[in-house]
Amino acid sequence: MNKEKPGKAIEVKDLRRVYTKGKTSFIAVDGVSFNVYWGEIFGLLGPNGAGKTTTIKILSTLLFPTEGEAFVNGIDVKENPQKIREIINLVSGGETAGYGILTVRESLWMFSQFYGISTKVANARIEKYLKLVEMWESRNTLLNRLSTGMTQKINLVRGLVSDPKVLFLDEPTLGLDVEAARTIRGIVKEWVKEKPERAVILTTHYMAEADEMCDWIAIINKGKIVACNTPNKLKETIASEKFFEITLSKIREKELDMLEKLVGKENGNFNLKNFPDRSESILSINLKEERKIAQIITQLEEMGKEIRSLRKVEPTLEDVFIKLVGKRFEDEEEN
Numbered sequence: 001m002n003k004e005k006p007g008k009a010i011e012v013k014d015l016r017r018v019y020t021k022g023k024t025s026f027i028a029v030d031g032v033s034f035n036v037y038w039g040e041i042f043g044l045l046g047p048n049g050a051g052k053t054t055t056i057k058i059l060s061t062l063l064f065p066t067e068g069e070a071f072v073n074g075i076d077v078k079e080n081p082q083k084i085r086e087i088i089n090l091v092s093g094g095e096t097a098g099y100g101i102l103t104v105r106e107s108l109w110m111f112s113q114f115y116g117i118s119t120k121v122a123n124a125r126i127e128k129y130l131k132l133v134e135m136w137e138s139r140n141t142l143l144n145r146l147s148t149g150m151t152q153k154i155n156l157v158r159g160l161v162s163d164p165k166v167l168f169l170d171e172p173t174l175g176l177d178v179e180a181a182r183t184i185r186g187i188v189k190e191w192v193k194e195k196p197e198r199a200v201i202l203t204t205h206y207m208a209e210a211d212e213m214c215d216w217i218a219i220i221n222k223g224k225i226v227a228c229n230t231p232n233k234l235k236e237t238i239a240s241e242k243f244f245e246i247t248l249s250k251i252r253e254k255e256l257d258m259l260e261k262l263v264g265k266e267n268g269n270f271n272l273k274n275f276p277d278r279s280e281s282i283l284s285i286n287l288k289e290e291r292k293i294a295q296i297i298t299q300l301e302e303m304g305k306e307i308r309s310l311r312k313v314e315p316t317l318e319d320v321f322i323k324l325v326g327k328r329f330e331d332e333e334e335n
Contacts, residue, residue, distance in 0.1 A: 012070050
């Protein structure tokens, strides 16, 4: 996507947003700058409270910036927010799909009317996208009868029916099973390619999803962009580190201190997942020096642990995220 980019769908320059309550101020976004180009799926990743939601609210005209500039299709978010609203749509995972007393079809038609779309065109788009998400047979079902996964699909259709130029997707596959999530990802990727002037900004907690879908990714933490590049380039930044995955007999809570001393900050970092039903643990380690793995294996065996498998793995986008932010998404507590 970096070869002769076709033009900017979104341009953000030194964006800053400060929330003030009484005498207390909180900087949610602190000097953020990035560009999103037509034909691109741009990932905005960060832990809870990092500033990504505030950034999207500014770009979708739900908030004004305190300082800096932001343009969508060349339109200033502060000067002409209404014109921006006509060419964008926002889909948030977990939100309701509309009024529960309406059917799927009625609700989607209602949303199309907010954008002034003719009934003929709206009905054709509704049929097209409902069939793509395998929900056409449920078109006459009341919204309050839909499952979480079905609601997610309808939310995506609602976002596409208005034929936006820029689509904001906030956790679009939240609550979906593996197959349904794959379908949604495929639809979004094909949708961007259908017309030259389309772009997507995606937020997701699924690192594999971001890696698969995004042409460009910005990682935001504590209001600042800490990295911005293609998924492959981001992974190359930690390619010199060595990553291993060890499956071993279960590590008990009282052994965690010993494990921390064993790996040690001078050697690298580790993450532990326990599987009580199998009475085993999976220890993921990234080391500065590959030769240290032999020493760690020996010491784990001296702790009485049975080593069931050891494999060297390529660095992932999640590894980059941990390196820059210091934790995984699943380690966070919801606000």
